[in-house]
Amino acid sequence: MLPDLDSLRCFVVAAETENFRRAAARVALSPAAFSERIKRLEETVGATLFVRSRREVRLTDAGRRMLDPARQALATAADCVTAALAEGRVAPFTLNIGTRFELGLSWLLPALDELRAARPERRLDLYFGSGPDILDRVLRGLLDAAVTSARLTDAGLAYAALHEERYAFCAAPSALARAPLAGPADAARHRLIDVHADLPLFRYFQDARSPAEVWAFAEAEHVSTIAAVRARVLDGAGVAVLPAYFVAADLAAGALVALMPCTEPGTDWFRLVWRAGHAQAAELRALAETLRGRPLR
Incomplete structure (x- = not known):
């Protein structure tokens, strides 16, 4: 016996939301009816598809193997509808x-x-x-x-x-008023603000410079998101490399200043x-x- 398309749709939505209650709402079923449909699907395919807990559900190995074929089956069914519709209409x-x-x-x-x-x-x-x-x-x-x-x-x-994502090495005028930054020798007077220690944005600037240079900042601060980095730099808390599109307005308004503009960071x-x-x-x-x-x- 093959699974029906409604059950496959429920399975895919449950895999995407990792929560039966939210998935049930997306397919307009009660939580009890949704759980029963998933149970019947598991009985049909002869495998447990989800590991259930009170707060979430996770795909089993069998569920992960079934997810792409289930999506493809739904897409194929949609293609059948498209083929049957009048010319120019798409499901x-x-x-x-x-x-x-x-x-x-x-x-x-x-x-x-x-x-x-x-x-x-x-x-x-x-x-x-x-x-x-x-x-x-x-x-x-x-x-x-x-x-x-x-x-x-x-x-x-x-x-x-x-x-293409370009980057800008920048700082607030207030930070530069306290201590200019014209090269690696000035780094010791500044804090580097970055997203993560293991994947720093500063590498885009450093890789464009001589390998012999040593950039030893007074300290490094990691704040997870570029929005947080931008906020700290605007406050004058340190220097940073940020996506150019994200700080273009700040640079144009003078709220931030491009540092060492003759060096173009990698992209x-x-x-x-x-x-x-x-x-x-x-x-x-x-x-x-x-x-x-x-x-x-």
């Missing part, structure tokens, strides 16, 4: 996209209405998280794709380049990243092409 579908907080709020969120108007049949749901979190969710099949500039090392990922790329072999790969490439036409802000 509705949803793409779940991960993004880090700052980029999502400044760039993706303001674009949602325009993107929906251009493709009414396509709904984009956003998930906000850190770089490692959203990539992990893509690999686990909990997100369709993620917008990230994180370095990719997993062969199971495919991507499309969106925008990276924002990419739309998805699992290789994704059933909606063509739609994800089409989304990437559209996003390339929207300037960062």
